[in-house]
Amino acid sequence: MATVDPSTLITDDWQVSGQIYTDPGLFAAEQERVFRSQWLYVAHESQLREPGDYVTTYAGTQPVIVSRDGDDGQVHVLLNRCRHRGASVCQAEQGNSSFFRCAYHGWTYANNGSLRGITYDAGYAGLDRGELGLVRLPRVASHAGFVFASFAADGPSLEEHLGHAAPYLTTVSQQGPEGIRLSAGGHNIEFRANWKLQIENTIDNYHFGFVHRSFLDVLADRIGAPPPIVKNILTNPEWRTVDLGNGHSAHEFGDPRSGNNHGQLGDLPFNLIIFPNLCFVGAQVRHVLPKSADRTQVRLYPMLHEGESEEHNAGILRVHESFFGPAGMGGSDDVEVAFDRVADGLRATEHDWLYLSRGLHREEPAGDGRIIGRADDELPQRAFYRQWFRSMTGGEK
Template sequence: MSHDTTTPAELAAADRVAGRLYTDPEIFEGEISRIFERTWVWVAHESELPGPGTFKSAHVGRQPVIVTRDRKGTLHTLLNRCRHRGASLCEKPKGQANGFTCPYHAWSYGLDGKLRGIPYPEGYEGVIEKGELSLKKLRTESYGGMVFATFHDGIESLEEFLGDAKLWIDRFMKQGGGYPIKVLGKHRFKFRGNWKIQLENTTDGYHFPIVHRSWMASVDAETADMMSFMTDPSAITHALGNGHSVMQMVPGHSDLDADDGTEPLQGRFDHLIKDLAQTLEPAQVRKVVRAMHGTGFNLNLFPNVSMSAAFFRVLRPISVDETEIEHIAIGPDGPPELDAVNRERLRIHEHFQGPFGFGTPDDAEGWDRVQRGAQGAPDMPILVNRGLAREKASPEGWPTSHVTDETGMRAAYGQWKEMMRDA
């Protein structure tokens, strides 16, 4: 640190963290190297790479990457940087290709990153070996359709890293109503704040009725009643290990397979029920329609992705006070009859998460204000102690408290502190 010998890890206690964690550029640089370049970072959903030759652009921390599916169906994550003079190889967000050719000097690479061709190779005879100049490849693994990559070859397996969060990923994917999940659409925006401010938000039930009053007033009574969880003692948050956490706002929808058939389907979907009933069995119709709002929980996967009710939220740190957010709408990948379901899910997504929706602009305003306020007295603590005195272990051994408590934030900062300990 530039002003004292306090290490970043010493700025994070069990119940509070220093405001400098939002504002100090040196801490931010340490986070990039010690967290984003040393752990598993989400880069794609498998539905975005549906067949051989498909690709998408992404980032791991600040480093640009290309996620590809080769001719054998294997997933790769490649650093988007030519091995010759460093130019980016791909500027498209997604597409299909046989490989990638650098626009500067036309070095060409396969979907697996291997260097395939060099123009006018005579000047390189006895100088280079093509086999030594493949694109930098990141270790890539997937679970439940979620694709992660890491620069750290010696890290534990993805399944070990996800740990008990795997149960909740499995539950999240049930919202396809018996069909796989696919990405329907996405949009990106930036806010003027530190990435950890957004990381905290996903399992912060405390802010919901305050920040999202306008959204609550805009929805039908059944939806508003479903999301009125502030005084529900069964609405709880679990810390799942490795910085992951889950906030159960609607416990009855945490496992969509646990359905005794007594819960009425919302009247707003009567038109869908009628149309679907012409081709689908009644039980299938019920599963699809009951999952229209997604699952009843937000799952936060440290450090960069949340599986939030019915969408993915991905964060990308740009600088100490700027973060990019990507909201990804999802829906069932099934027969044409489900097109109407997915159109309705997109409208629901737009109403809250969309750029002209009620939820995201309100959240972003709060995040901006935290960053502006944290400029004052940067060593004054940010409190994450709500519910600490009533936090208990669940039967599974997970630290657990009410949905309005800050259990999820404490989990994330515990992992942050562990990874920043030697910075």
């Protein structure tokens, strides 16, 4: 499937071939070896509170419906594809329904995926309706309200997959007095570049003082002094990056246990990557959806605090919008520089290698499987690609 050997794309000194971002055959192999073998984030339970609630999204490149069964309350992840002629059966991003009906020929499915009705069924002989329901992903599990699914019927449990990252998700879920909710909806960004660039950018503190210089200048004008973020990244010993194992990583700049970052309203005290497709930055859930080797969609959902006032949650939204919103000062910087310009630069292939070795010489094992690095190191990128390498090759890096 892959047109290049994945084992040749990352060197021992952490040079990474540009083909890791551009090769269509490699992208196809990722869908099989990464997205069909790992636990994938698909939804948050606050989007599925009532029987019949559903959201539509993607597991890798495959369209799925995440629905709460109207009978027993169980959450199912169903392929959004009619078993008759292949049309998607649900178009809305979210809603509530007891059934899904294909608009092409009217085949109808219950919200648990079972086939409910075939129009003009006298035209068929011998169909086994019990075998013609929407295809279910075999494993669905949640941790701290975050719902994950896997195409693999067997393998590590979700708790085993999360490992050291699980307590961070628990902290996320406890941000409000009664938890969090994604009821404000979200917005999408799309860019013509590889999905892994968005994962890398989630914890890339090295870029902040350069890519977001205009934001820092505006902030300095507002507060009357240079904002301390860049100095903290470079010199604050309490700010650190952590390889959590299994491809997950965090950048801690507050207290990860209490959730206090002494910063903007609603913001987490860390940035977090959950391999392969879930990220947290500020007060947002960032769901990364690969479309092709050179096309990515990212869905951003601000996290509101359950049990807080409308004014409090409105404040969270305003902070989120000011930096990450469609007209915000930060998100557009990343799309322009970290995604679009990188994609353009990768067309120059005379020397097709990138360097992810920053801080490699000063990584420190924590003794429990974690690895600690400085805030400005490229440890999170190496954490991600260690798991990527294992998934793609079966070996270690």
